[in-house]
Amino acid sequence: MTCPNENRLIRLLGGELPDNDRVEIVAHLQNCEACRSRHSELQHTWELLGQLEAVPPLRDLAPAVLAAAREETERSSRLYWARLVAAVALAIGAGSAIGLLQQRTSPLAAVHADVTADDVVQVIGIDSLETDSTVLSGLLLSEQAPTTAGEEGEL
Numbered sequence: 001m002t003c004p005n006e007n008r009l010i011r012l013l014g015g016e017l018p019d020n021d022r023v024e025i026v027a028h029l030q031n032c033e034a035c036r037s038r039h040s041e042l043q044h045t046w047e048l049l050g051q052l053e054a055v056p057p058l059r060d061l062a063p064a065v066l067a068a069a070r071e072e073t074e075r076s077s078r079l080y081w082a083r084l085v086a087a088v089a090l091a092i093g094a095g096s097a098i099g100l101l102q103q104r105t106s107p108l109a110a111v112h113a114d115v116t117a118d119d120v121v122q123v124i125g126i127d128s129l130e131t132d133s134t135v136l137s138g139l140l141l142s143e144q145a146p147t148t149a150g151e152e153g154e155l
Ligand SMILES: [Zn+2]
Pocket: 002, 003, 004, 028, 032, 033, 034, 035, 036
């Protein structure tokens, strides 16, 4: 017979040849050094490919990938809840602070509703003078200067 092409040698390695073809080629390999050498090379490649098949197919990786994704999602979820709790704690803290500020400023706000802005500044000044904070008094005394000028302008 003539030398079989590589396709037939590969099909021989894969066991895909009909019995009569296989017997014929195997007999040829015993007598043809070139085909035996070529068959040996292809067999080596075939075995290497066989080792690659030992690697789990992609579809078998899917559960592991999904599990990893789920774990990541759960981790992110835990992080999300931790952040949410922290945010709520901060919001409660800020709300308390705002509530305190509102309690402190609400009498002033009531005054503000009935009087002009200049009067409010004077109320703040009087209120701060009642405290013994020299820094706050100095600050508000400096603010009273333009207020006085404004009153003079109105008068
Ligand atoms: Zn040959």
